[in-house]
Amino acid sequence: MFGYEFYVDPSRCIGCQACVNACAECETHRGTPMIHVDYLDRANTIATVPFVCMHCDDPACAKVCPADAIKKTEDGVVQSSLKPRCIACSNCVLACPFGIPKMMTELEQMMKCDMCYDRTSAGKRPMCATVCPSQALAYVPREEMEKNRREKPVNVFHFGRQRVATKVFMMAPAQENEILIDVVDYIWEGKA
Amino acid sequence: MNWFRRLNKQPLWRDEFSIHTDDERYVSRRQFTKFLVLTSLGMFVGNVWILVRSWLDKAPVYPEETIADANDIPIGGARLFRYPTRNDPCILIRPDEQTYVAYSQKCTHLSCAVYYARDKNRLECPCHQGYFSVKTGEVLQGPPPRPLPRVVLERRGGNLVAVGMDTRTES
Numbered sequence: 430m431f432g433y434e435f436y437v438d439p440s441r442c443i444g445c446q447a448c449v450n451a452c453a454e455c456e457t458h459r460g461t462p463m464i465h466v467d468y469l470d471r472a473n474t475i476a477t478v479p480f481v482c483m484h485c486d487d488p489a490c491a492k493v494c495p496a497d498a499i500k501k502t503e504d505g506v507v508q509s510s511l512k513p514r515c516i517a518c519s520n521c522v523l524a525c526p527f528g529i530p531k532m533m534t535e536l537e538q539m540m541k542c543d544m545c546y547d548r549t550s551a552g553k554r555p556m557c558a559t560v561c562p563s564q565a566l567a568y569v570p571r572e573e574m575e576k577n578r579r580e581k582p583v584n585v586f587h588f589g590r591q592r593v594a595t596k597v598f599m600m601a602p603a604q605e606n607e608i609l610i611d612v613v614d615y616i617w618e619g620k621a
Numbered sequence: 622m623n624w625f626r627r628l629n630k631q632p633l634w635r636d637e638f639s640i641h642t643d644d645e646r647y648v649s650r651r652q653f654t655k656f657l658v659l660t661s662l663g664m665f666v667g668n669v670w671i672l673v674r675s676w677l678d679k680a681p682v683y684p685e686e687t688i689a690d691a692n693d694i695p696i697g698g699a700r701l702f703r704y705p706t707r708n709d710p711c712i713l714i715r716p717d718e719q720t721y722v723a724y725s726q727k728c729t730h731l732s733c734a735v736y737y738a739r740d741k742n743r744l745e746c747p748c749h750q751g752y753f754s755v756k757t758g759e760v761l762q763g764p765p766p767r768p769l770p771r772v773v774l775e776r777r778g779g780n781l782v783a784v785g786m787d788t789r790t791e792s
Contacts, residue, residue, distance in 0.1 A: 491640035500642045508642075 432570045435544060435555065436582055437481060438600035441565035442466070444477035448557035448566055455545065455556055461533065463509065463542045464557050479566055481557065482507060482529045482542035483584075484596035490521035490530055490541070498539075505596045506546055510539040526588045544597075579603060588612050683785040688713055688774075691721065691781050699737040701726065704772055704783045710734060711772050713781065716742060716755050721781055723772035724758050730765040744769065758789070 446466055453462040469476045488507045491499040498514035499521060501507045510521070510530075517537040521530040530541040545555035549568075558568035567574065574582060582598035585607040601608055639645070648656075688702045694715045702723075704711045710726040714737050724744065726734045733748035743761060744753040751763030758769040773785040 488640065494640075497638045497640075499640065500645075501640050502642045 433549075433554075433568055434571055434574075434582075435481065435484075435558065435597040436567045436569070436574055436600060437479060437597060438565045438567070438578070438580060439476075439478040440580070440600070441563040442477045442479050443563050443565075444468075444475065445562060447560045447562060448479055451556040451560040452542075455547075457547055458509075458540060461536075461540060463531075463540050465529075465531070479557070479561075480527065480529060481555075481566065481597060482544065483527050483586075483593075483599075484544060486594040486596070489524040489526065489593075493520040493524040495520060502546070504550070506544050506549070507541075508546060509541050509543045512538055515539055526586070526591065526593055574598075581605060583608050586610060681786075683783075686783045687777075688723070688781045688783050691776060691779055694721075697739050699739075702783075705786065711783075712737060712744070713772075713774075714744075714755055721774055721776070722755060722758075723774055723781075723783065724753070724769040725772070725786070727769075728765055729760075729767040729769060730763070735769065 444466055448464050449462040449466055452464045453460055465480045466477050467480060469478060484505060484507050486505070488499070488501055491501055491507060494510075495518060496514045496516045498510040498516070499507060500511070515538045517532060517534070517539065519532050519539070521539055521541075522532050530539045532538075533540050545553075545557075549555060554568040555566075558564075558566045561567070571582070578600060580600035581603045583601040583605055584595045584598045586593045586595065586599075587607060587609045589610075589612050599608060636644075637646075683705050686704055688704070689700055694700055694713065696715055696718055699712055699714045702711050702713060703709055704723075711723055712726045712735065713721065713723040715721050724735070728735050728746035728748065728751055730746065730749060730751050733746050735744045735746045735751075735753060737755070738745045741752075742755055744755060744758075746752070746763065746765065749764050751765040752761040753759065753765070753769050754761055758771050760766075760768060768789050770789060771787040772783050773787055775782045775784050
């Protein structure tokens, strides 16, 4: 599906977990969801965010892998770890700025979202995007997204001084061109 | 597949273990199978070629060469010569008055030069004590697996002429 891109809009997420269950139904990794719905600040809000792999242009997970187990295909999709190679070292888990890879200790393998490579490479939409009732996860052409949404799709993130460009778009306020994340601000636990 | 190293500033290990699948230089199953098939085909063709060549060269042609004057060799004496080429040392022996025999001098074990032991009337290889019969060239003792190749002699007038080799690969 040429021209189709993946868009994540956290403001639309209702925390229904439909994407998690749809992902877990996939026969390539049955029972193990590779998408995560996280609560932002559970004590104070019911807001949730679905986390799919952002598929970085320069993927940190693949670059730190000592076993050459994470590969990026020509179409820009960063694949999940290759079972014969993954040594379950968790380097990728620590390296990913978005916190996407998860170590499945019972499988001794890291598993992460591969944008349903079996589906998207064959012209189908990813499982999560097909089931999301509020279209917080959307796999559509860019024109359709710009026509229907107020937010602006952004795929450049700044983690402090680290610039990360991704294949997946995050819907940001219309005036934003890049998403700035002050990492130190987030890990601050004292009183302001 | 990118067979040639890209000229970039990445370290070599990063280039060889690229994170991009299109830079992978691993051999796929199909390529490996292709390699196996083509290699076996090459081996087969080579074997056929060797077979055809051995069919064509079944009877090697030996030159006729005058080795010696029969009367020059004393009874119980020996003389070295080379036959059929300059690189094949042979030994001519006259154990008694009417008998002339000639053998390749290369021991069939490890190609040491055999010599004629007159007192015991046999050909001896000094390397591993391989002994050969003077009469037939057959192995009397020791490690040689085959008899010595015999030079076929003809007597023409007073001359001894070598006309061929009897290689006798079977013992």
